Amino acid sequence: MIRSMTGYGRGEAVQEGYRAVAELKAVNHRYAEINLRMPRDLLAHEDSIKRLILKKIRRGRVEVYITFERLSGGEPEIEINRPLAREIKRAGDHLADELGVRSDLSVAQLLQFEGVMQVKEAEADPEQVARVLSQAVAEAAEKLWQMRSREGERLAADFVERLDRLAELVERIAERSPLVVEEYRERVHKRVQEWLAGMAEPDESRLLTEIALFAERANIEEELVRLRSHIQQFRSALRLAEPLGRKLDFLLQEMNREVNTIGSKANDLAISRHVVEAKSVLEQIREQVQNVE
Template sequence: MDEARTQIVPLVSVVIINYNSVMDVIPLSFSMTGYGQSSLQFGGYKITFEVKSVNNRYCEVVLRMPRDWTVYEDMLRRIVQSHIKRGRVDVIINREVTEEAASLQVLNRNAVKSYLKSAEVLKDEFGLPGELTLRDILSMPGVMELKDGPADETSGSSDECSEMLARGLTQSLQSLLQMRAREGSYLAADLFSRLGHLEELQARMAALAPAVVSEYRDKLRLRLSELNDGTFPFEEHKFGMEIAIFADRCNIDEELTRLYSHFEQCRTLLNGSEPAGRKLDFLIQEMNRETNTIGSKCNHLTLVNLTLEMKAELEKIREQAANIE
């Protein structure tokens, strides 16, 4: 086997085109598991962004943020989808008043009156028990606000808020992608190593394949010699036809060739810049199919053992590839 083919090449190359806008990443492999976080201050608030991703067949984005920011949900979802092609991504955006801004907060009496009135309506109309405490009231949205206005107005104009959310989310996504790239490099390195093992098994199968027919021919000739008591003639022509039929039935050249082609395609996918997870899953299914065909055709103990070893290795590859984007 070519020495260069079995060498595990460096697997991660991340290129940041524009760090302050949407980041273009050109990886050799990405994991679907990662975590990223960022924070910034805006309009007297500390805004924190958390992004978590796990395995998923498709790109599923789940957003959690203050209610008055849901108008930006589509924009934020598009930003996530421009970075991530596959996986479930949970985005959590929290807003807290900074210590400096907290000293400038004032009580919104109208909000307090509204909450108390609503509580009385619930008690009278539905007969619900319980009383609002001071802690309950102070923890309600809009009760405490900055002197300049309520929370949804002190966060700046719509364009400023949109730009702030896009910037913060992009920064957290950059951190997430770096983690996914590091994890992906380990996964790809393991997959390259296991592909090398599969190629070794395939090469051993190819070397053993011709011996299957010759061993069967010798065993059959010996068996016929032992059974021949002189009551029937030995016909070389029929014997040759039997060997030819057996050779055709147990021929695995096509399966071995397709296996080698699948190995090369897997390497190409892992070295490519496009998400490879789904294609890898398909190739692994095809390799399993070829391996099963070899196992059903071969009539040789060593080949059967090699087939079982290859199936076990393919299962490990399938588990690892399930984490590749």
């Protein structure tokens, strides 16, 4: 079953004192591309996160947003740079003496100077962080896969409907094709008779030769056979589980080539109209194939 390249998935995990939320948004792209946006202190987990997502995603650009917070455990540690605080106090007292004013630097003011006080969060356990991240990302990737699969089912139904219409046009062209040569023969014969009215009889053998050459040039049977085959291959591919976007795109190119050849060879208004509609149907399919993984 085909899958769309667009979709969204969200996963959340709370365990071991941590909470992680992963949001995945996928759009069309020729290859698989994953862009991560997450806190800098989680960069060590970037590769493992990408591997988890690539288990579910084969094509498409995926924007990944991760938020992470510590819920409990590990009290923060406060460090005071006492030598720096003393130097600041000494410099303040010295300046007060020079200016003849009272030195009134308080402890609270000293602590506000950059570098005097530092608050250090307790270091997180890398293995615990990895577990909670993996759970959130795996859940988000699974939901994204499910959404892309549902959209793929809708795309498949749309493809079937348009392929049915294309197959119908192919059969109409096939029905009309033999009549083109016969009508051409009648037109040529009538024209020659008009030209030679009152003169000698037209050269029947030469006329038949010209008609035969036209019939050979206008023969579209091979194109119709290949076009039917491509349509059937497209239908069969829709039932496969593997990523199909590139294969379907290739089949569309081949079908377009056959339809264009039919349009250039068949010198007939009715067939030309069917060709125009067939091109329109193929373009509609092509637009949808751009969404297929």
